[in-house]
Amino acid sequence: MTGRKALPIVPTDEPPACGAKLVHDFTPALVDIGAHQLCPGCGEPVAMRAIVEAVAELGRTASCVAVFGIGCSTAFSNNLDIEVVQALHGRAPSVATGVKRSRPDLAVLTVQGDGDMADEGLQEVLHAAARGERITCFMLNNGVFGETGGHMTATTVLGQRTKNTLEGRDSTRHGHPIRLANLLAQLEGAVYVARGAVDTAVNVHRTKRMVLRALRAQELGFTFVEILTMCPTGWFVETTQAPIYLAEHHAAVHSMGVLKDLEGGKDVAQ
């Protein structure tokens, strides 16, 4: 396990000094139904916002297809004003492959949770990366099956309490967490791999840059951004404590940063 990194944490339990933009304000070009049903304090809407804003900023709103997996984020398949194919759990990278191969002119992205992508669909994302499929996959990683009520996934960190690891994940009984971005960075078909988070304003900003770069590099090969998100509901923590829990527990194992950037000439994984 890597040591805990000093991460800047912006307190979220105090109102911001300037007028806040609500998550459901999104960009009007990309959201056609305002409200989503996700829990207060959830990190997924923030991650989604970074993704759809990036699509808009790249001018791909009207030349983009998003493929959604199954999880809390599935709700967004009905919210977004970009074209969407709703896939089954785990299968989004294959569905995205079919879309991109049939329509190479489109920007194609997937949105999956960690349960969807690293548990049910691990082989799909690995093979899509190995094939160098020209798509961008996003994994919103909160270490639990949030939608089913907070159960252990392949990325749950050791010691983390979930509905089926009530005493905390124990490596002798439940195995070790998978660091998916690190795994993908080793595959030659992947040209850009990064891991960000949405626990602080700074990290949201960094993550947005990763998302932009991943979408831009899509035409060179497989690109991937893992985004650590808060799930206060599934973590048994106070909503206001969730960003701190993310930084102290999740980011300590799934460490943030750019793992591979062949477009920028860097291959951090080598």
Next chain:
Amino acid sequence: MSGPARLLAGSEALAAAMVAAGCRFFAGYPMTPFTEVLESMAARLPEAGGICMNAESELEAIGMCWGAAATGTRAATGSTGQGLALMQESLAEMTLARLPLVVLNMARGQGDYFQTTRGGGHGDYRLPVLAPSDVPEAVAHISLAFEWAEAWRTPVMVLGDYYLAHTHQSVAIPQGPQGPEGTSQGALARPGWALNGSSGGTGRAKLVSPLGTAKQRDGLGGQAGYDLAVHYRACAERTEAMLHAIPPRVESMFLDDAELVVVGYGTPAKYLRAAVRELRSTGARIGFVRPVTLVPFPYAEIARRVRGARAVAVYENNTGQAVQDVRLAVNGALPVEFIGGLSMDPSGFGIAPDLDVRVLRERITEVAT
């Protein structure tokens, strides 16, 4: 319009027929006896401007087809029973997402009748199933399958097997895409519902989803709330309409004075037909009926055609599955006997020892006397 007749293995003919029918996306994972179809598609599709994906599993194969179909590309995949089992979840969902797809079920024997006709996936869905008995018919069924898939926006299955895949027959392949309108151009046009990315940012971005194919505000559930039940009900109505609109197909012969009617489907029905012919030449009053569509099953047609007979005998190379559908068709009016049985070569997918005209003749004679 058809090209000149050529001697082709069933798998090659199926691949040629798919390309001719406008299939431009194919994904598969090797598994006997489906493998040779995949090989032929890998050889033929790229030169026709299409894409053949060597998927890493059946799950991925159908997932890729799902994506391609969502963009309006004519897509096909397939496998054999075990691989089909892996695909069933996606098949069920694609039915609810209303996506067209042609699925080749190159079965091992006839043990997968229930898997094929009852779905095998979850939920309340049906998809049309065609069961050709020889290579030329299979070729005709391919264009029919694409036609139905697009007209009803549903996966359609063509049930083949080892015999169909490996038999060489002289067959004429249709030339050019055969669209629903029979035009070569219209067939390849992408349908209006298909995703092309362009509707984003308009307030009317398209959504293709097994949970509902229109966004909340588009009227299915109303802005007040997304209602999955509304979507499921709409799907059920669509299925009902489809099953009524597709005319069930039946082949039959020697029914006028038949005392015993023998029923069989798929390639084994060819052996059965030969046995019936031989018995007819000896003066035995035996008739023959073959359901060509297994979904919709020709219940009413079979009931009508066996009227006047004394009994019905069903042959299939399994422990008795389609016999249940025949019993439903006959509905107690006549005794329905099962004269099939499980029989296979040691490899599990070769020629069944019982599938022999002499053996079948004996079984039919036993019931007839």
